[in-house]
Amino acid sequence: MPRRPHSTLHQLVALSLAAPAVAATRLYDMATTTGPPSAAQRRDHRRMGMEKLAAAQEGWTAMGTALLELQQREFARAIRAAWTPWWSGAWPAFDAQRAVRDVDAVIAAGLAPVSRAVGANTRRQQRARRA
Numbered sequence: 001m002p003r004r005p006h007s008t009l010h011q012l013v014a015l016s017l018a019a020p021a022v023a024a025t026r027l028y029d030m031a032t033t034t035g036p037p038s039a040a041q042r043r044d045h046r047r048m049g050m051e052k053l054a055a056a057q058e059g060w061t062a063m064g065t066a067l068l069e070l071q072q073r074e075f076a077r078a079i080r081a082a083w084t085p086w087w088s089g090a091w092p093a094f095d096a097q098r099a100v101r102d103v104d105a106v107i108a109a110g111l112a113p114v115s116r117a118v119g120a121n122t123r124r125q126q127r128a129r130r131a
Contacts, residue, residue, distance in 0.1 A: 008108045022121045051117045058113035066109040070102050
């Protein structure tokens with residue numbers, strides 16, 4: 001992934017293009033290897049698996065953290081409106097645009113580690129192909 005995506009949609013599109021290419025290259029390398037894999041190939045495969053697990057764990061943790069922050073912010077907003085109705089006016093109305101932004105932020109938090117891992121794999125494969 002050559003440049004950093006600016007939105008979740010761009011991040012999803014870049015990820016959907018880069019991830020299959022990384023997987024195809026890895027599978028091709030595994031299929032064309034004759035004999036047992038070398039120590040370097042075993043290390044690379046182990047690293048690949050560990051990176052995927054770490055990225056998935058980081059993504060879920062980031063999404064959980066973002067969701068918890070969102071929940072706390074919305075709870076504080078509701079409590080503030082209930083305790084001080086004379087300051088905030090009526091009960092806060094549902095804001096669809098804010099809800100979409102909040103959900104987008106949660107998804108973006110979960111995609112960031114996966115995008116970093118796929119980008120690192122892509123760059124590492126490109127360096128290996130040149131060498």
